[in-house]
Amino acid sequence: MNVLVINAGSSSLKYQLLDTKTREVFAKGNAERIGIEGSFIGHEEYGKKDKLEVELPDHRTAIKHIFDILATVDEKPEGIGHRVVQGGWYFPESAVVTDETLGWVREVAPLAPLHNYAEADVIEICREMFPELGNVIVPDTAFHYNMPERAWRYAIPRDVVDTYHVRKYGAHGTSHRYIWRTVDEFMGGAAHKLVSCHLGSGASLCAIEDGACMDTTMGLTPLDGLIMGTRCGTVDPATVFYLNRVAGMSIDEIDTMMNKKSGLLAVSGVSSDSRDVCAGAAEGNEHCAMAIEMFCYRVGQLFAEMAASMGGVDTMAFTAGIGENSVELRQGVADKLAWLGVKIDPELNTIRSDDPRVISTPDSAVTVLVVPTNEELMIALDVEALLG
Template sequence: MNVLVINAGSSSLKYQFLNVDTREVYAKGNCERIGIDGSFVGHEENGGPKQKLEVALPDHRTAIKHVFEILKAVDAPIDGIGHRVVQGGWYFPESALVTDETLGWVREVAPLAPLHNYAEADVIEICRDMFAQIGNVIVPDTAFHYHMPEHAWRYALPRDVVDTYHVRKYGAHGTSHRFIWRTVHELRGDKTHRLVSCHLGSGASLCAIEDGKCMDTTMGLTPLDGLIMGTRCGTIDPSTVVYLNRVGGYSIDQIDTMMNKESGLLAVSGRSSDSRDIEEGAHVGDEHCQMALEMFYYRTAQLFAEMASSMQGVDTMAFTAGIGENSAEMRQGVADRLAWMGVHLDAQKNAVRSDEPRVISTPDSAITCMVVPTNEEYMIALDVAELLG
């Protein structure tokens, strides 16, 4: 089955066209700066060279038209479309076929992820309108976390507030964490029962997975909670918001922007939100960059132990996403902080760059450590194949 996977943002649209059975990627690309001057489409086919097409993209409908026009050159029919939806809210315990009702749900929960859900709902509607003969599937990032134990997802707020406004831990990166569990279990079988999946990128979260079920995760009501990230502060005292508002004179919107876009590794390093730039700065003696790395290692290791506690044990950890897959230094820094738990990396194995999942821990490590490249598009395509038959 050939599936087109679409991931829409407020001013962008990423796509990948692949075969579920063979895992062959026919084409992939991205539409950037939608509704902004300087818009373009980046596109590549069958692993070939990347092309940059400078085209006017005033809205997502125009972007979708360009994507389908480009894909006409691929000698394969589109059998289904899968849409990554950031926030499924209280409606999506699993992926679902697009109907008037389910599309309405995506819009209803959009206040929890306003920069993403509204754009995603618009794109789903456009695809239904333009290509009525092709089935569409919603794959929410939050669905994998939906059934975590209540003691993990419930906040200690008044029950009427929680129930009225659906305030709870939703998490994110669920599609990635689900793929990591699937891949690790395929490779290790019964050797893995309690896995901590470490999705470390510009956005970062950990997930405790026991025999395929999410037991807890580090992101909360929104993706701001948990780890220190590229530009997000991660977990801090909630009263910081009140303090900055009352004493600092910052508006709620200013604080929201500060904590989501001006904090994290960017703020601590004073240099960049990109871990590569920060590592480079640390190597030449930049103390702020060194502190940014140390804080990242500390918080990741600290929350790793928290995830292990939610399962009352851990046998496997898997690094994934941009930092987790590519930075041997970051992996080593986190592992060093977990040496007290018996975590030991093999320096040579950790230094290897590969697109294949692999073990990087020593034989005597109490926890098997792996690098597992994530593939959210394939996971989405699998759900499309299952629901559309």
């Protein structure tokens, strides 16, 4: 089945047209700087790349340009899959778009205002432009929806939890689900207790026992958990009250600081990009070195938390931008887990490949893999399952 996968952000719109059977990607691209001066669409078709500088005042204009571009591609979409960041309390799994399910995406948008509103708008536009095509909502939170109550419930009054739906929702669920599926296939069913390490600009760990999510590091929002590119990760909640009362910072200012001005960027003082931070550390920058130390420390610390949620661990998988590409940070995390018997082979760790691969030593207590993620394929497979 040919599926068009759409991932709408607050000022961007990524797309990919692929075949679920052969896994061939016919075309892909990204509309960037939507609503901002200097907008453009980067498009790739059969390996040929092109850049179109066009005015993109809104997502409606962007999606129209994208459909115009895709009209020149021989293969046509038979269904559309939409990545939705926050499914809230409505989506334990992916769902076909109806008036009701689209309304749910908007209803839970306060939990992810920068993403859900834009995603709902794009879904609406696709339905208007191509009413003959079915659309499917694939929420990032769905994989975590049925984790044990002990993991998702917060120790705050039940009436607050029930009225305002305050709980751990997690994120990166589509990626973690793909990693489990791939690891299970690659290892022939030998993996049972997996910690999936999605490490990128946004980062989270997920404890997966025989395919079921047992816990994850992100919480009500993607701000919780690990140190990330610009997000602080877990801090004492009272930090917000303190900065509001003593520093006179508004809630919006604290929100912006913790989401966009913290993490590796804040600690290193150099960049939110781990490559820049690693380069700075290699050159002797102490702040960069501390940023790397803190990142690996937190991954190691929360890895143990994820393992505890399953009563053990037999497999770990690195994925996403940092997890797939950073030799230094994979080694740094492994060093923090040496007490658990984790050992990776330095030579295997340096190999680059688009295929899943084992990088641990034969005597490692935990099998360590690098698994390139493919959220687009996972979304496309859901579309096929629901519409095919």
